[in-house]
Each structure stands twice: as C-alpha cells, then as structure tokens.
Amino acid sequence: MAGMALNSDTPTSRKKASSLINDPKARGIFYQVLTLALLVLFVWTVTQNTIHNLQRANIASGFGFLDGRAGFDIGQSMIAYSSDSTYGRALIVGILNTLQVAVIGIITASILGFLIGIARLSRNWLIAKLAEVYVEVFRNIPPLLVIFFWYKGVISALPQARESFELPFSSYLNNRGLFLPKPVFGDGTWLLALALVVGIIATVFMARWAKQRQMRTGQPFHTVLVGVALIFGLPILAFLALGAPLTFDYPVAGRFNLTGGTVVGPEFMSLYLALSFYTAAFIAEIVRAGIKAVPKGQTEAANALGVRGSDITRLIVLPQALRIIIPPLTSQYLNLTKNSSLAVAVGFADVMAVGGTMLNQTGQAVEIVAIWVVIYLSISVTTAIFMNWFNARMALVER
C-alpha cells in the first residue's frame, strides 16, 4: 500500500516505463508470469526428455497395456478377478482394497481415538495414565514397525490351521486369518434392505419433526431411542415376518486349511490394526486439544444456567470442540490413507502392491508411477473435499 501511495505522488510527466518497473502490482504479475513460464518450460523439457529416452531405449510406452491379460492371481479381491482378467481390472482390485482398508481403518481409528482422547482427560488417574502411555508409545514408533509387530509378532505367532483357536459362533482364529461363518441370505432378502432404508428415512423425518416441536413447545423427544428402534426394529420385523430366511456357511477343516465361511486374511488384519492403532494415537491428541480449547467459562456458564452435566458435554463442549478438531482430523485421515501403501511390506494386495506387480510384468514404470500419483491424489483430494464440506457445515453453527 505504501508503494502505491508513493507512485500516485510521482508526477505523470516522469517516464512511464520506470513507473511500471516501480509499480509493485506490475512487478508482482511479472514475477508470477515468469515463475509460471519457467515451471511450464521445466515440465515440458522433462516430458520431452523422458519420451525421447524411452523411444531411444526401445521401451514400449502408453496405457494400452491396461487392456492386456494380467496372468497373475490376487489373493484378496472384492470383485470377481482371475488371471484371465485385464491389467485394468487388477488395478481396480488394488484400488478397492486400498479404499477398503482406508475406510475401515478411518472408522476404527476415529472411534478409538475419540475414546482415548477423552480417557486422557479423565479424572481417574489410572485411565488417564494408560491413555497417555498408549499415545506416547504409538505416536513415537514408525507405522511400518507397528505393521510388522502385528504381522510377525502377533498373527504369525497364532497356532497352525490344525490347532486353530475356537471362538464363539463357529469362528476360528489361526495364522492363516480369522475364519467367520458366512451369512447366506434366502429369498426376499431385498425386503430387509428395503426395511432398513425405510427405517433410516423415517428416522430422518422423525428427527426433523422432533426438533421443530421442541423449538415450538420446548418439549424434548426421545429421538435417539425411537431412531434406533426404527432403523433396527423394522428390518428385524421384516426378517421375522419372512420366516428368518438366513443360513450360515460355516468354516470346516479341509485338506490344508479351514474351508468355507469367510476369511479375513492376516495381511489385511495386520495392516488394518496397525493403521488404526497408529492413527488413533494422533486423533486422541487432536481430540484432547479440541476439548481443552473450549474455554472453561462455557462450562461454568452452562452450570450457572442449570444445564445438566451430560447436556453440557453434548450440547456445549463437543460442538465447539468439534470445530477445532475437524481440520487436523482431515490430515490424519489423509495420512492413514497414504500409510496404507505400506501394505506392500506384508503382501496385502493394495494398489501399490498390484501396481508393483504390473510394473514388473509389463515394465511400464513411468505409466504406473503416474497412475499411482493420480490414484492417491484423487483419494486424498476427495477425502479433503468431503472433510472441508463437513467442516464448513459445522462452522456455520458459529454465531
């Protein structure tokens, strides 16, 4: 601003060129354009150089290889996949596996993190100290080590298939994973899904109505209880009305291992547990910081007004704390997603591992690295957009 003021003082008879040079706005634009031009030039040179060298070394390039037959099998897949599928489909299997471990990991880490964060603030000395030890231990060791701890330290040490631990509900645990009965739904299963959807929609409307009524009359309503009854009750009623069309496929001992049922592999388990436990330590600290950041006066004022203890936490402290918590929480969610690429260390078929196999079988290094960048970028940007939206929604409550 000072520069602008100086400029306007100088007589217009002076040379126009010099005034342009001294104009901070013009200079700013000039440097930005220069930087952009250099950046474009750099990227262009690098691209040209790479293409030129790839051609000279007779290395095939392009993304056509994605349509070729993959030829390798993948242990963990959420969609139908065989060695006859294309490389493109193998990549999708990898992406889905990454998303699976990231989403389930984020949910678990959030729950665990909130519990531990609140535990650290507990007035009970033992609980607070235990939470502190947890945070300090997991926050200060690299995630790869946590993965190895679960994979080599815990799951490898489980008994062999023939001496599996027997768990309730015909489940088994051994060093090949966790074997669970697989639910097999009979006819009319779609009615259950329909009942669930109806229950959710009814709950949403009920909550709106309850809020409006409370605003009008001041009478509270048991929204949570009725909501739970609707969401769970309706499908259960439908299930019973249909005559319980549900059977289970139980795991039984086979030639080499337990067969049948559904299995959660040790690779997935160790990665999922490690990511959840590791990230939970950071989330716990964020939660603690968020709650601590709400001024004490807020609680005291609520007390003075005679608000009940649980309502103070629910209606006054948490909403304000959440606003502080959400932005750093987003970073932790992104970190967890990116850390899932450590899957390669234990042989979980995430997008990094599958891409690595493809890289080796096809030799298309530049293309696959580009695909990796695009995939992680897309996942992270989507998470960030969602969390920013959520953050904006929470922030609007502020007055």
Next chain:
Amino acid sequence: MKKTILSAAIGAAALGLASAASAATLDDVKAKGSVTCGVSAGIPGFSNPDDKGEWTGIDVDYCRGIAAAIFGDPTKAKFVPLSSKDRFPALQSGEVDVLTRNTTWTISRDTSLGFNFRTVNYYDGQGFIVKKGLNVKSALELSGAAVCVQTGTTTELNLADYFKTNNLQYNPVVFEKEADATTAYDAGRCDVYTTDQSGLYAIRLKMKNPDENMVLPEVISKEPLGPAVRQGDDKWFDIVSWVHYAMVNAEELGVTSKNVDEMKNSPNPDIKRMLGAEEGTKIGTDLGLTNEWAYNIVKHVGNYGEVFDRTVGPNSPLKIERGLNALWTKGGLQYAPPVR
C-alpha cells in the same frame, strides 16, 4: 498438488538423464573403472554374500568374468542387490550395466522392456516345496493350498497358469522380497512355496528344519536364466555374451584356471586362438578388449564347469546335478559357438 507433480517430473527427469549417459556402455565402464552388475539380494548358489561379506554364486562369477575380460581383474566388479521388482527399472535407467540376476529370458522382456538376452548361464524350471507333514506327493494334490510366491516374476505367472490348466484352486500370498516369502512359508503362513528348482534347493538350506521340507517332482516351466543388457549397444551385448561362451568353450577344451598358463603353449590351435596366444590375432581387440580377454576370464574366474561345481554343484552346499546344464557333448544344453 504442485509438489506431487513436480516430484514425479523430477523422477522422470532422473530416468531420462541416467539413460542418456548409457549409449556406449563399454566406454562408461572403462571410464569409471568397474562394471556394475544387478544381482539378487540373496539366493545361495546364485548371488549371496558369504559369512565374510563376499558375494558368491554363479551369477556373481559371471559378473567377475566380465570384469576380468575387460580389466584383467575380477575384483573390478560391483554388485547392486535388486528385488525382482526393482531389477528392470534399474537396468533401463542405467543404474546397472548388466543384469546377472537369475532372470528368465522371455519374449516380452526381450522386446517391450527394451532388453537383449542371448546366453543362458543356467537352465532352470519352476517347482514346488512343501512340508513333509502334509503328505503331498504331487503338485496335482495341491488344490486349496495357500501358495507363497514372489511378486513380479515369471514364477507368479506360471503358478497361475499351472493351477488354472489343472483346474486346481489356490490362495496366492504374494511378497515383494524373496526373504519375506520364504519366512512366511517357513512360519506356516503358506502350505507351498514356489520358485525355480535351483532356488528351492537353495532356500531349503536356510529353513529352520530343512529336512522337514521336500521338493515336489513336477517341473512346471522352462526357465532359461541369463544376463540381460539394454538394447541399442551391440558391442556391449557381444562382450557380455562372449564371456559366457569363453567359459563354456574353455570347459569343452579342458582349459581350467589351474592349467591355463600351460595351455597357452598347447599344440591345439583352438586353445591357442581362444587364449590369445596365436600370432597376430585380432579376436580380442575386435571385441573391444585385449587379446588376453579369455585367458583372464579362465585364469581369474575359471571355466563354466569350475564355476558351476563351486557355486551350485558338488563342491557347494546345494549339490545340484549338472543335468540340463552339462556340456552338449555330455548330453546337456550348454553349447558355445566357436572362437574363430
């Protein structure tokens, strides 16, 4: 976002710059005073550091042979241990001059990856190893088994094809590193481990109880293992190929590291020509080396038979038979064009 694109671009630039420096590999090698070979990170008999930290194995000795041919000194070989996933980018980018890393010669590696193969220093085939306690006698009984395998190998593809052809189910457990895959097998994560037969015997030695494991009789693939070089440098390709041929010819002619000095005066013109003892010979210099090239290989590293016996054969813990790797005169496949 910008940062990510930038780092990708820098990575790509590094690839470009590195391969730009590799037009004439022999000149580069002579300039830096050593030959850099990509080897495996630890397969006994092929490339494995011994208890003194010295690299040993048939692939390592191939590399020493190249160093001996160029410099007359086998110690001028440098080894870069590579996982099966890293080996091809390492050769493409020029990080290594030649890949002597039990790599199977296939058409796609020969063409779309931009490599050249010509010699086979070990004829191998893929097999399976299982725990004796399972009472499995044939690979055809393996339906339902969990199979540990190393990623990015022809092994992984052969495995998929074999189980598909024979209509067997299996659960692949894929690892990036050979060591991780074998430890997982040893720890009971898998019922079966699969790799080339030579590798199975080598890995069995490393297990907690080698005697509790057995190699199944089936050989399910052809695995010609040999060195790979980048396309577009024929001179270097010739040198790498003729190092192997010199070793095989030496064995065929009965020239060993012990008698090579006397053999220089041999009445046999084939031997004299190969060892550069013929008057006015230009064979070595035409190859871009000295006329002593073959003499140096045999003197410092040995002939093919000596190397085989020392690394994987009867004088090694592996005790693998010559089998397919015997000389063609003895019913095997090792055959070298004449030095003439």
